Amino acid sequence: MPLSDQTLTRAEELIARYPQRRSALLPILFLLQAEDGYVSPAGVAQVAQLLGVTKAEVGAVATFYTMFRRRPVGKYLVSVCKTLPCQLRGSREISAAMAERLDVPLGGTDESGMVTVEEVECLAACDGAPVVQVNTENYERLTTEEVMELLEALLRDEVPPPTFAADGSVTEPSTARLHWRLAGLGDPPASLGAPASGAEPAGQRIGREPSPPEPTEQREAGEPQPAEGAGAAAPEAPTDPEPEAPEAAHQAPGDEGPAPEREPRPQAGEGR
């Protein structure tokens, strides 16, 4: 059976969270994908029985959502945002170059089963355009050449740290682990492979800078508590002059990332 007995026990845990069993359908489909790599026909039958609905109902739901797959997905799912802010920053060239390198149409998986590349709609990180994701973790503001380096690393089964690795962003080292996590059951079991190594991966960071470290002295001494800060900032806010242009001070100091000219996200709490 597609879902192991152990996983079925965990599925019951999901079902118990909701006032109605059927609400667990999306999370359980993610579990199924974690185990089978896609929404398999045998899995559909099993899930239908588990939730007391028909196979047609499960199929109707599975085919509605883009994250549920009808064919096995690669170990790494590379998603390129194609919506306008990213298109203006060259996302179409990026996705085309990757598809050519893998010799697959968009949505396809390379021969080795390592990488699936797809175009997706707006990923809600438009300030980081062009946005590329690996297993739903963001790699932002990369050139086509940098994305191709990322792709080659993935084909070697190496996972470069995502853009905001220093702030806590971690790329799951397989879609199986990712899909387990999306089900909402916390850390994936060992049977789905080892977790990403270390919270602060040693590899060279790819992408734009994370938020620069904040000097603790400044925070303790100068930063107002959010309550007063917000209140005082409301109509008068005299202390923080607006920059005429983006501030060079936002550059993360001493970072060796491949594209040092980029500005990180604006930091509202950093003397903007």
Next chain:
Amino acid sequence: MTDQVKVLTSRWGDRQAYDIDRFTELDGYASLDAAFERSPEDLVQLVKDSGLRGRGGAGFPTGMKWGFLAKGTGKPTYLVVNADESEPGTFKDMELLERDPHALVEGVIVSSYAIGCRNAFIYLRGECGWPGRRLQGAIDAAYDEGLLGRDIKGSGFDLDVILHRGAGAYICGEETALLSSLEGQRGQPKLRPPFPAVEGLYRAPTTVNNVETIATVPWIVRKGVDWFRSMGTDKSPGPKLFSVSGDVISPGNYEFPLGVPAREVIMGAAGGMRDGKALKAWTPGGSSTPMLTADHLDTPMDFEGIAGAGSLLGTAAVMVFSEDVCIVRACLNFTEFYAHESCGKCTPCREGTDWMRKILGRLESGQGRTEDMDTLKDICDSIFGRSFCALGDGATSPIVSALKFFRDEFDEHVSGGGCPFPGARVAVGAH
């Protein structure tokens, strides 16, 4: 000159704010005691008096929405937080969850107490990995600290929060579609009435509120109505996150009082235009809001001001396009989005978006016909107001506004036998 404010963004500069201890040091969860001292009815009244309007796009008054929740039904009342941020150009909620996830959890606790909810749901986009991990960590920590679960801080109030991930569907940002999805159905909208306040999740009274809306509530509880109303305008009070993207020097989220002139957001905070280019068009609130032009830069960015200019504030997602952007190609990109994301339930939206995609595609590739612009207008007329939800209406916004301001450019695509923008930055997708 309108100064930026630091309310929702007040903790964003602190890289440890996601941690519950640091969050608490920064006055996080301080609204709980203030809330539990009041009656739930008082809190609903407070939010009504504050004038807080929904930050997810529609701008409906939050307190009034809560006030509509049916009472005495014998069913539970549900709070569902809409964290399915997917309107093109919008990235405020995800950054809030990345940097300050407890702010949402705090808002969920206070809001749930106000409306009598014991089971709250947060519907988060599945595609957003890091914000999801941060939010799950915050929920777990809140349980560990006794801020969720039974008898929160000795108040006698119980609350469970379930983080539920979507699986890739823009339409699930529409509240009735979101609720269908949460029930394990296809994410398709339902006809209203009945409104969710009467028959929502599991046919029980339900309110669906945006992340930013709920994260704003604790501030109102702590600092009061007068403080909140000291920002913004009479009808659109309070602070607001503006997501600025596109051809500006410093894209990002900026927090201003509502009513800030667009010029100060685009040319000030976001650093102005890249490469010294001229501004051609901008959206005030995502792709579903009609585009405006450089002539509208002094428009105050509040619900009334933007409506007065013929558009909508939407999610305050300001996408900025320079003179180098082909407006037909921009419309094609957005229309591909709507054609892909239309749930297929209503014929005008399902068929109309696909026809428009094809017509724009042929205009861009040099196969356009002189009557195409009229046909596009006709199709927009046939979609607008003729679908269950706002997706169809939104799909017409870029095209109707582009034809209004840039009709010449469409004509040039026909008379010139194709796109007049040489060295196109983007290859047109397959059609």
